[in-house]
Amino acid sequence: VIRSTHICFTSLLFFLLYVHIFKCIVLIILFDTHILVWVVGFVIYIFIVIIGFIGYVLPCTMMSYWGLTVFSNILATVPVIGTWLCYWIWGSEYINDFTLLKLHVLHVLLPFVLILVIFMHLFCLHYFMSSDGFCDRFAFYCERLCFCMWFYLRDMFLAFLILFFVIYFIFINWYFVFHEESWVIVDTLKTSDKILPEWFFLFLFGFLKAVP
Numbered sequence: 001v002i003r004s005t006h007i008c009f010t011s012l013l014f015f016l017l018y019v020h021i022f023k024c025i026v027l028i029i030l031f032d033t034h035i036l037v038w039v040v041g042f043v044i045y046i047f048i049v050i051i052g053f054i055g056y057v058l059p060c061t062m063m064s065y066w067g068l069t070v071f072s073n074i075l076a077t078v079p080v081i082g083t084w085l086c087y088w089i090w091g092s093e094y095i096n097d098f099t100l101l102k103l104h105v106l107h108v109l110l111p112f113v114l115i116l117v118i119f120m121h122l123f124c125l126h127y128f129m130s131s132d133g134f135c136d137r138f139a140f141y142c143e144r145l146c147f148c149m150w151f152y153l154r155d156m157f158l159a160f161l162i163l164f165f166v167i168y169f170i171f172i173n174w175y176f177v178f179h180e181e182s183w184v185i186v187d188t189l190k191t192s193d194k195i196l197p198e199w200f201f202l203f204l205f206g207f208l209k210a211v212p
Contacts, residue, residue, distance in 0.1 A: 008169045010052060011177040012162065014200035017048065034128035040121045047114045049204070054107045056198060060100055062184045066192040068095060074208075
């Protein structure tokens with residue numbers, strides 16, 4: 001239950017994150033947005049992707065083990081420091097328990113750094129004003145987001161709706177957001193038949209496949 005809860009909330013986080021990014025892309029076409037808000041938001045996204053990928057690797061299954069091998073070997077193509085950077089991540093000349101221990105520490109510590117960056121994002125949002133024209137359309141006569149009763153009711157309704165789907169996926173159909181092949185025990189002497197990323201990494205995987 002703990003494992004499925006963690007997986008489902010991870011998928012939920014990425015789903016809401018992509019919805020938020022899409023909404024902001026639409027709003028930036030209609031309204032002006034300060035560039036610093038977008039820069040900090042992009043840093044938040046990078047942090048979440050790194051934390052999510054580390055969490056994908058930590059179970060050390062067939063797909064995650066060889067996925068880490070492939071993606072870390074990409075760093076070896078960086079001129080001058082590539083090989084050193086790859087070995088620094090591994091902690092030796094191959095992936096071992098020390099590599100997983102290092103990644104586990106990062107998986108625990110990086111969310112605290114992420115929280116600080118999120119507060120920076122909120123500060124920039126309220127300091128440089130919001131690009132959301134929702135308030136203006138409803139004649140609230142304000143330039144910042146209006147946290148009034150109707151917004152609270154809307155958010156509470158969406159929270160209960162999301163919680164309903166999360167409970168369904170946790171207790172009934174948790175393989176819907178995760179692959180059964182991801183729990184095959186790793187065998188370092190055998191290459192994985194396929195490396196299938198989670199759905200929230202598919203477009204990044206597509207970029208990787210596009211590289212000749």
